[in-house]
Amino acid sequence: xxxxxxxxxxxxxxxxxxxxxxxxxxxxxxxxxxxxxxxxxxxxxxxxxxxxxxxxxxxxxxxxxxxxxxxxxxxxxxxxxxxxxxxxxxxxxxxxxxxxxxxxxxxxxxxxxxxxxxxxxxxxxxxxxxxxxxxxxxxxxxxxxxxxxxxxxxxxxxxxxx
Numbered sequence: 001x002x003x004x005x006x007x008x009x010x011x012x013x014x015x016x017x018x019x020x021x022x023x024x025x026x027x028x029x030x031x032x033x034x035x036x037x038x039x040x041x042x043x044x045x046x047x048x049x050x051x052x053x054x055x056x057x058x059x060x061x062x063x064x065x066x067x068x069x070x071x072x073x074x075x076x077x078x079x080x081x082x083x084x085x086x087x088x089x090x091x092x093x094x095x096x097x098x099x100x101x102x103x104x105x106x107x108x109x110x111x112x113x114x115x116x117x118x119x120x121x122x123x124x125x126x127x128x129x130x131x132x133x134x135x136x137x138x139x140x141x142x143x144x145x146x147x148x149x150x151x152x153x154x155x156x157x158x159x160x161x162x
Contacts, residue, residue, distance in 0.1 A: 002031065003057050004083060004153045007046040007064055008072040011037055015069040019046060022063050028052065032085075032150030043071065047083075047152050076153050083153035086125045088113070089135065092142030093120040100141060108134050119144055 009015045016035060023030050031049040038045050050060065057075065064073045076083075091101060093115070101120050105112060108130060114121035124134045128151070135146065 001053065001057075001077075002049060002051050004076040004081065004151060005048045005050065005057075005061065005064070006072075006074045006076060006153065007048060007070060008038075008074075009044050009046060009067075010069040010071065011042050011044040012069055015044070015067075016046075018067055018069065019048075019064070022067065023048075023050070023060070026059075026063065028056065028060055032148075034150040034152050047150070049151050074155070076155060080156040081153050082156055083127060083151050084125055085128060085131050085151050086123065086149040087131050087134070088121055088123055088145075088147045089138055089143060090114075090119050090121045090145040091138050092144060093118060097141045101138075104134065104137055110134065 007019065009019070020030070020033070028050055031051060033046065033048050035044055035046040037043070050057070052060065057077075061073050061075060064070050091097070093101060098120070101112070101122065104110070105122055105124075108124055108126070110122050110124035112120050113123045122138075124131065131148070135143070
């Protein structure tokens with residue numbers, strides 16, 4: 001089962017390597033990882049998506065708690081949360097495909113962020129299902145390149161003081 005885990009860490013050199021090393025050292029895979037500084041510049045938030053049964057996820061969380069620079073670990077699977085991902089898609093833009101690209105961006109509330117004589121680069125933000133749907137519909141038009149951020153997530157409403 002996929003789990004999304006938020007890890008609050010000290011914003012210091014080598015912390016990301018230690019967290020990634022924990023996963024690789026124990027043979028756990030990271031499906032996606034995004035990390036950025038929080039409103040407190042001394043603290044960063046990692047959103048890690050990984051897979052495993054309850055026992056494996058429990059082991060991952062216990063091991064994360066043992067790392068010196070880890071301040072808090074939250075398995076978002078245990079409550080309601082919001083998640084988003086950003087994808088940039090460079091797609092072939094011909095006279096025949098341009099209207100379809102524009103129509104898809106209207107439907108999925110995406111944006112065209114770059115135009116060249118032969119390509120459009122579009123930006124779409126949303127949940128995993130929306131991103132998957134956009135990519136499936138764009139594929140027949142001629143996807144040239146895809147870049148994804150990985151998931152970012154936070155608990156809904158009043159959880160964690162919100």
